[in-house]
Structure formats: C-alpha cells, structure tokens
Amino acid sequence: MNQRERLTKLLLKQSLISLLKEKNISQISVKELCTSAGINRSTFYLHYANAYELLEHVEQEIIDNTSEYLEKIEANDRGITYILAFLDYIKKNDDLFAVMLLKSNDNVLFSKRLLNEILMNIDNHLQLDVPENMKRFTYAYLVNGSLAIIQEWILGKFIISSNELAQLIFSLADHSLLAFKSSDEN
Numbered sequence: 173m174n175q176r177e178r179l180t181k182l183l184l185k186q187s188l189i190s191l192l193k194e195k196n197i198s199q200i201s202v203k204e205l206c207t208s209a210g211i212n213r214s215t216f217y218l219h220y221a222n223a224y225e226l227l228e229h230v231e232q233e234i235i236d237n238t239s240e241y242l243e244k245i246e247a248n249d250r251g252i253t254y255i256l257a258f259l260d261y262i263k264k265n266d267d268l269f270a271v272m273l274l275k276s277n278d279n280v281l282f283s284k285r286l287l288n289e290i291l292m293n294i295d296n297h298l299q300l301d302v303p304e305n306m307k308r309f310t311y312a313y314l315v316n317g318s319l320a321i322i323q324e325w326i327l328g329k330f331i332i333s334s335n336e337l338a339q340l341i342f343s344l345a346d347h348s349l350l351a352f353k354s355s356d357e358n
Contacts, residue, residue, distance in 0.1 A: 181219060183209040185230050188223070192271045197227050231282045234272060235289050242293050256338035258290050262322065263330055270326050273319070287315040287322075302349065314345050 173181075187208035191200050200223045206213045220226045238261060245257045262269045273283050291311055302310045318341050325337055 177219070180209075180211060180215060181229075183211060184216065184219070184226055185233075188226055188230060189268060189271050192275055197223055231272070231285070234268070234282075235286050238286065239289055239293060242290065252338055252342045254290070254293060255341050256334055259322070259325075259334040259338055262326070263334055266326070266330070273323055274326055283319050283323075284315055287319050291315060291318075310349070313348065317344065 184205060187205050188200070191204060191208060202213055202216055202223060205223060205226070206216050209216075220229065238258065241261050242254055242257055245253055262273075273286075288311060291314055321337065321341055321344075325332070
C-alpha cells in the first residue's frame, strides 16, 4: 500500500469515528464520509463498498492492533498483566474506544469479539483451568461481565485507575473460575 492509500484510509477512518460520535453507522452515508474526509466518492469506492465495510475494516484493525500490543506483554502474574495492559491501551486510545465500545451500538458484536480475543490471548499464555466443554460458557460470562465493567469505567471518565480496575476484573474472573476447582475436588 502506498502513502496516498494509507492517508486516504486514515482520513476515512478518522471521519468514520468522528461521525460515529454523533450517529449510528446505519445513519452515515458514503457522501457524508467523503465530505468529512475531504475525498471523492470514487476514491472511497476504490477501497470500500460502503460505510459498513469501512467500519468492519476499522474494527479488525483495532482488534489486530490490540492483540499486537498485548503480544509484547510478558505474563508474570497469572493474567493481571494482560488485563492491565489492555486497560492502559484503552485509556491511551480513549476517544476511539469510547466510540467503539459505547456509541457504536449498531454492532455490539465488535466489543464482544475484541474482548473474546483478549481472553483467548490470556488463555493461550496462561492455560486457564476450565474444562473444554465449559470454556464457551465461561468465556461468554467473562466477556460480558468484563465488557460491562469496562463500559462503566469509560462512561465514568476513568474514575478509578487502570490498576484498580484490572484487580477488580481479575479477582471477579478468578473467583468465578474457583467454581471449577471446587467441582474438581468433589
């Protein structure tokens, strides 16, 4: 990809995020995106079929960038390092995550895909002790609970530190995983 293409995609991404602050993706037209980005519609169509495809591209980029960021983290204390790094990453990119996790409610699947990716990353490095037939349900519980906590944190303008929130999420997750240890002992 040449520099002009990268700039065009960056401008479109920034325009989309800016427009998502005000309205849902279903209300955003290609014309509006192009006007906001200062590009021609024909240039838009060279890269994307519609606003939804652009959104999908932005979402995948966020997931990839977050995973790449977390890959650099060394786990030395059972996952809390990953959670803390993820929360710090959210805080550093607060405008982006506020839009994508709070405002972009046409596509709730993104936030769950993102958090599921993070949990899988933790599981791959730490091998959470959950029976295989229960992993799907456990992840659903952890993803939805963690998402709700993170959304409240963003809404509250990061009222508590990343470290405090990481401790909370980790202790709630760890406590819920204790159920499997108890059932293994019986």
